[in-house]
Amino acid sequence: MIHAIGLTKTFETRKGAVEAVRGVRIEVAEGEIVAFLGPNGAGKTTTMRLLTTLLKPTSGTATIAGHDLFADPTGVRRRIGYVAQGATVSPMGYVGEDLEVQARLYGLRPAEARARVREVLAQLDLTGVEQRVAGSLSGGQRRRVDIAMGLLHRPALLFLDEPTTGLDPQSRANLWGHIRRLRDDEGVTVFFSTHYLDEADALCDRVLIIDHGRIVTEGTPAQLKAGIGPDATLDDVFLTVTGRELREEAVA
Amino acid sequence: MSPSALILARYYLRATFRSKFAILFTAIQPILFLVLFGPLFDRSGVGSWGALVPGLLIQLALMSAGLAGFGIVLDQRFGVLERLRVTPASRTSLLLGRVLKDSVVLLVQAVLVITLGYAFGLRAPAGGVLLGLALIVMLAVGLASFSYAVALTIDQELFPPLMSTALVPLMLLSGALLPMSLAPAWLDVLSRLTPFRYVVEALRSLFTGSYTSAEVGWGVLVSVLFLLVGVLLGTRLFQRENA
Numbered sequence: 001m002i003h004a005i006g007l008t009k010t011f012e013t014r015k016g017a018v019e020a021v022r023g024v025r026i027e028v029a030e031g032e033i034v035a036f037l038g039p040n041g042a043g044k045t046t047t048m049r050l051l052t053t054l055l056k057p058t059s060g061t062a063t064i065a066g067h068d069l070f071a072d073p074t075g076v077r078r079r080i081g082y083v084a085q086g087a088t089v090s091p092m093g094y095v096g097e098d099l100e101v102q103a104r105l106y107g108l109r110p111a112e113a114r115a116r117v118r119e120v121l122a123q124l125d126l127t128g129v130e131q132r133v134a135g136s137l138s139g140g141q142r143r144r145v146d147i148a149m150g151l152l153h154r155p156a157l158l159f160l161d162e163p164t165t166g167l168d169p170q171s172r173a174n175l176w177g178h179i180r181r182l183r184d185d186e187g188v189t190v191f192f193s194t195h196y197l198d199e200a201d202a203l204c205d206r207v208l209i210i211d212h213g214r215i216v217t218e219g220t221p222a223q224l225k226a227g228i229g230p231d232a233t234l235d236d237v238f239l240t241v242t243g244r245e246l247r248e249e250a251v252a
Numbered sequence: 253m254s255p256s257a258l259i260l261a262r263y264y265l266r267a268t269f270r271s272k273f274a275i276l277f278t279a280i281q282p283i284l285f286l287v288l289f290g291p292l293f294d295r296s297g298v299g300s301w302g303a304l305v306p307g308l309l310i311q312l313a314l315m316s317a318g319l320a321g322f323g324i325v326l327d328q329r330f331g332v333l334e335r336l337r338v339t340p341a342s343r344t345s346l347l348l349g350r351v352l353k354d355s356v357v358l359l360v361q362a363v364l365v366i367t368l369g370y371a372f373g374l375r376a377p378a379g380g381v382l383l384g385l386a387l388i389v390m391l392a393v394g395l396a397s398f399s400y401a402v403a404l405t406i407d408q409e410l411f412p413p414l415m416s417t418a419l420v421p422l423m424l425l426s427g428a429l430l431p432m433s434l435a436p437a438w439l440d441v442l443s444r445l446t447p448f449r450y451v452v453e454a455l456r457s458l459f460t461g462s463y464t465s466a467e468v469g470w471g472v473l474v475s476v477l478f479l480l481v482g483v484l485l486g487t488r489l490f491q492r493e494n495a
């Protein structure tokens with residue numbers, strides 16, 4: 001589903017170049033759920049924006065959902081869903097109407113779009129918010145509207161950038177269930193980032209950890225934990241591969 | 253026209269017409285000029301309503317379509333633009349959806365100004381007014397596209413002050429308020445270097461019923477060029493940074 005080789009992204013800023021992503025290789029098979037972990041500023045969002053056609057890589061190549069990122073970005077866009085880390089809806093917009101327009105942009109006819117919006121809202125426990133403006137929803141409800149936006153067109157590959165930030169435990173568990181069902185019932189491939197390691201552990205088949213723009217480790221949660229020692233948690237793995245300097249500083 | 257552009261245009265229009273006050277508010281300047289300055293102008297011997305109303309229409313276009321870019325600043329801030337850029341909708345239709353909306357809004361406002369003009373004493377043939385409206389819409393497409401291009405290029409905070417400051421000299425130099433025939437030579441030359449002068453003069457010619465004058469030819473030519481450059485530039489900026 002994702003074959004990316006040698007992806008790099010360097011931002012030119014006033015204070016000089018920022019190498020946000022430095023030669024990343026990502027392989028994700030169809031139907032996999034992959035967790036993308038890394039400390040703040042590691043390059044998770046930038047990598048996702050590269051893979052979703054939003055940023056032009058400084059170098060590297062990628063085939064996403066069967067389409068070349070450079071040769072056929074529209075083909076990629078048709079098959080992927082992307083839920084960004086930040087806001088994606090205007091606070092003044094009416095939820096139902098905004099979702100419907102989003103669905104129509106993917107080619108759904110008006111009646112299909114309306115039915116699909118109702119279906120997705122129900123799946124995310126949002127029934128009844130259609131007539132409300134996004135600004136009047138709670139943070140967690142708004143986050144679920146963001147997620148609904150990415151699901152309308154039944155993408156084969158779903159990118160979720162910290163989807164559960166701001167959700168209560170109940171909504172979070174619901175979303176996990178929903179993501180698992182998407183994969184089990186519809187074969188959707190899911191690539192998501194998170195700072196909650198229990199979430200990664202509970203949900204994913206495989207973990208990718210990025211730090212300073214490089215993939216520092218990858219494998220199934222069980223493999224990674226076994227590599228650290230008996231009774232190791234994913235937290236231990238994470239701190240071992242990304243927190244070395246931090247610990248050394250703490251000791252010194 | 254691609255379906256995406258129409259879907260988006262209808263969506264933006266619904267949102268815009270939800271607050272009718274805002275539509276009136278962007279048209280308030282030309283309306284004030286019409287009501288509080290028009291009667292003076294009409295008696296000054298400089299020109300009649302037929303000269304003033306076309307000028308006010310250009311002023312309206314600059315204030316309405318010219319400031320359209322502000323809408324995208326908000327879309328950018330709320331992450332809406334990024335979400336739309338991941339959909340398969342073509343980059344041109346992301347631009348045209350907005351621009352079509354801006355053109356329809358301008359058309360409604362222009363009809364309002366012209367109707368008011370008639371109430372005050374404008375006497376222009378219906379054919380000329382209709383052709384004038386067509387020209388105004390063409391100009392609006394170009395202007396709004398330019399406005400989005402600027403909004404996507406410069407700092408978010410800079411856009412409103414910069415754009416409204418840039419539009420005032422362009423409006424004055426077009427001879428919208430007083431005909432440029434009164435201007436000293438240097439001002440006349442400067443005015444000829446700005447695009448909107450040609451459109452004002454074409455509109456004035458249309459409003460007097462001469463549809464085949466040189467002024468009309470120049471006005472149409474300038475508007476078409478402006479439209480093409482505006483749309484190409486706008487589309488390129490929607491594409492920028494994309495893979």
Ligand SMILES: Nc1ncnc2c1ncn2[C@@H]1O[C@H](COP(=O)(O)OP(=O)(O)OP(=O)(O)O)[C@@H](O)[C@H]1O
Nearest residue numbers: 011013018020038039040041042043044045046047
């Ligand atoms: N548009 C940009 N211009 C300049 N630098 C940028 C830009 N976007 C990101 N960066 C920089 O690139 C690096 C990686 O940022 P990125 O947003 O990908 O991190 P992240 O892993 O998603 O972090 P977080 O967990 O905080 O969301 C950071 O140093 C960031 O400051």
Ligand SMILES: [Mg+2]
Nearest residue numbers: 044045046085
């Ligand atoms: Mg991030």
